[in-house]
Amino acid sequence: xxxxxxxxxxxxxxxxxxxxxxxxxxxxxxxxxxxxxxxxxxxxxxxxxxxxxxxxxxxxxxxxxxxxx
Numbered sequence: 001x002x003x004x005x006x007x008x009x010x011x012x013x014x015x016x017x018x019x020x021x022x023x024x025x026x027x028x029x030x031x032x033x034x035x036x037x038x039x040x041x042x043x044x045x046x047x048x049x050x051x052x053x054x055x056x057x058x059x060x061x062x063x064x065x066x067x068x069x
Contacts, residue, residue: 004068007019007020010055013033014030014033015050027061029065
C-alpha cells in the first residue's frame with residue numbers, strides 16, 4: 001500500500017512543505033524570511049504575515065515536484 005504524507009512546518013520564520021511516499025522523500029520546499037535579518041531576530045507579526053503569503057505557493061510547489069495531484 002502506498003502511503004503519501006504531506007508535512008508542513010511553520011513554527012518560526014521558515015515556511016516548509018515536504019511530500020513523502022513509503023519512506024522516500026519526493027519533495028522538500030522551504031521559503032525563508034529574510035525580512036528578519038535587519039531586526040536581528042524574528043518578529044512574530046512579520047513571520048505570521050509571511051507564512052500567510054508563502055504557505056499556498058510552498059505547498060503547491062511541493063505537490064508539483066512530488067508529482068502528486
